[in-house]
Amino acid sequence: xxxxxxxxxxxxxxxxxxxxxxxxxxxxxxxxxxxxxxxxxxxxxxxxxxxxxxxxxxxxxxxxxxxxxxxxxxxxxxxxxxxxxxxxxxxxxxxxxxxxxxxxxxxxxxxxxxxxxxxxxxxxxxxxxxxxxxxxxxxxxxxxxxxxxxxxxxxxxxxxxxxxxxxxxxxxxxxxxxxxxxxxxxxxxxxxxxxxxxxxxxxxxxxxxxxxx
Numbered sequence: 001x002x003x004x005x006x007x008x009x010x011x012x013x014x015x016x017x018x019x020x021x022x023x024x025x026x027x028x029x030x031x032x033x034x035x036x037x038x039x040x041x042x043x044x045x046x047x048x049x050x051x052x053x054x055x056x057x058x059x060x061x062x063x064x065x066x067x068x069x070x071x072x073x074x075x076x077x078x079x080x081x082x083x084x085x086x087x088x089x090x091x092x093x094x095x096x097x098x099x100x101x102x103x104x105x106x107x108x109x110x111x112x113x114x115x116x117x118x119x120x121x122x123x124x125x126x127x128x129x130x131x132x133x134x135x136x137x138x139x140x141x142x143x144x145x146x147x148x149x150x151x152x153x154x155x156x157x158x159x160x161x162x163x164x165x166x167x168x169x170x171x172x173x174x175x176x177x178x179x180x181x182x183x184x185x186x187x188x189x190x191x192x193x194x195x196x197x198x199x200x201x202x203x204x205x206x207x208x209x210x211x212x213x
Contacts, residue, residue: 014067021074032085045084063131069123076119079112105177113186117147117193147194151187
C-alpha cells in the first residue's frame with residue numbers, strides 16, 4: 001500500500017467499504033437528529049457536514065481519494081455529528097472522559113478540533129500530491145497551513161453565528177465552558193494535530209520504503 005496512492009492497489013476504491021461508511025453515517029446521522037437536545041444547534045452544526053460530504057461526492061469523478069483518506073474523513077465526520085447532537089460542551093462521552101481523567105471541563109470539543117488537523121491533513125496531502133501534483137515539500141507544508149487557516153475561519157463563523165445571526169444560541173453553540181481562550185486553544189489543537197499527522201506519515205513512509213528496499 002502506497003501512502004500517496006489515490007486508490008487501492010488495483011486502481012479501484014474498496015466499494016463495499018465505501019458502502020459501509022455511507023450506511024453507518026446515515027443511520028448515525030438520523031439517530032443524532034432524532035435524539036438531539038437542541039434541534040437548532042443540530043441544523044447549524046450540520047450545514048458544514050452537508051457541505052463537506054457534497055464536496056467529496058461531487059468531486060469524486062475528478063479525483064478519488066485513497067481508501068485511507070476516506071477512512072480518516074469518515075472518522076472525523078462521525079466525531080462531528082455526535083458532537084452536534086448535544087452541542088460539543090454537553091456531549092455525554094466527553095463527560096465520561098472528564099470524570100475518568102479528572103478534568104475540569106468536557107474535553108470533547110478539544111478532541112474534535114485536534115481531529116480536524118490530525119485526520120484531515122493526510123487527505124489534503126493525498127489531493128495535493130496526486131491530483132495537483134505539486135512539489136513534495138508543498139504537499140507536506142500546505143495541509144498544516146490550511147488547517148490553521150480553516151481553524152481561524154471556523155472561529156470567525158462561530159462568532160458570527162452566536163453573536164450576529166443567531167444570538168439566542170449564544171454560548172451553547174460556542175461551547176467555551178467559561179474559558180476566555182477557548183478559540184485560541186481550539187486552533188492550537190487543530191494546528192498541532194496537523195503537524196503530528198504529517199510527522200507520522202513521514203516516518204511511516206520512511207519505514208515502509210526501508211522495508212521494501
